[in-house]
Amino acid sequence: MTHQVALPAYYNDLDASFAEAWNVVEAGVTDRKSPAHTPTIGTVDADGTPQLRIMILREVSRDRRSLRFHTDARxxxxxxxxxxxxxxxLVYDAAAKAQIRLSGCAHIAADGDVADTAWSGSTPFARRCYMAEAAPGTPIAQPSSGLPEWIEGKQPEEDQLADYRGNFAALMFHADSMEWLYLANAGHRRARWHWDQTQNLWLGNWLVP
Ligand SMILES: Cc1cc2nc3c(=O)[nH]c(=O)nc-3n(C[C@H](O)[C@H](O)[C@H](O)COP(=O)(O)O)c2cc1C
Structure with a gap:
């Protein structure tokens, strides 16, 4: 006996799969429980080693193909x-049965409107991370949060945060390719789109999963 599970409307629809992939990513901004809230960001270091880390997704623009993250400028x-x-x-949303792989490039916005707005739009508690005295990753002799002792366990006031704005940066990611893998017993579905700069549009096709 075959076990029939209702398939979503986008299952065999390339354009609708593309829209659904963005829906899954966008949910990460507003829904803290969504797996897309904590995607994995991959960069390559000077040795050519892939470096992966989790970052909180702050903003998505489908039109600009951009994702915004926040990080320590050091x-x-x-x-x-x-x-x-x-x-x-990289996002894997188990409930949506979807893996989404975005590729592109990223740059750091440390000064200017984007970073200023991102800084002032963050909660004082979130901004406390940027009060660390030494750069993240600095070796230390004793276990520590790296924060000044006077702010440990406390929420900083706005004026106490002002001096630390320089430690904060927005990381702006721009996608030029998106890959979708949808898992289904009836047969997986995989597709990839790339941004065509000449035509100013996304071009996609199905792939063997
Ligand atoms: C749930 C979670 C959320 C995180 N969010 C961020 C974030 O928004 N920005 C950030 O820079 N690091 C964040 N981190 C820490 C990074 O994963 C990483 O350890 C840190 O940024 C240092 O990475 P780097 O040495 O590659 O710069 C988060 C880690 C976890 C586990």
Whole structure:
């Protein structure tokens, strides 16, 4: 006996699968429980080693093909992102039965409106991370949060945060390819789209899963 599970409307529809892939990614901004809220971001270090880390997804623009993240301007990933270096973003949403692989490039916005707005739009508690005295990844003799002792366990006031704005940066990712893998007993579905710069549109096709 075959076990029939209702297939979604986008199952055999390339355009609708593309829209659904973005829906899954976008959910990560508003829904903290969505797996897309904590995607894996991949960069390549100077040795050519892939470096992966989880980052909180802050904003998605389907039109601009962009994703915004926040980070410490002193962190190791910054050096890996000079000159809009190759970057990938990975999401696996088990409930949506979907893996989404975005590839493109990213750059660091440390100054300017994007970073200023991102900074002032973050909660004081979230911004406390940027009060760390030494750069993230600095070796230390004793276990520590890296924060100044006076702010440990406390929420900083707005004026206490002002001095630390320089440690904060937005990481802007721009996608030029998106790959979709939808898992189904009836048969998986896989597709990939790439941004065609000449025509200014996404071109996609189905792939063997
Ligand atoms: C749930 C979770 C959320 C995280 N969110 C962020 C984030 O939004 N930005 C960030 O820079 N690091 C975040 N991190 C820490 C990174 O995964 C990573 O450890 C750190 O940024 C140092 O990475 P780097 O040495 O490659 O720069 C998060 C880690 C976890 C587990």
């Amino acid at each position: 962190s190791d990933k910054i050096a890996q992102l000079q000159q809009g270096a190759a970057t990938s973003v």
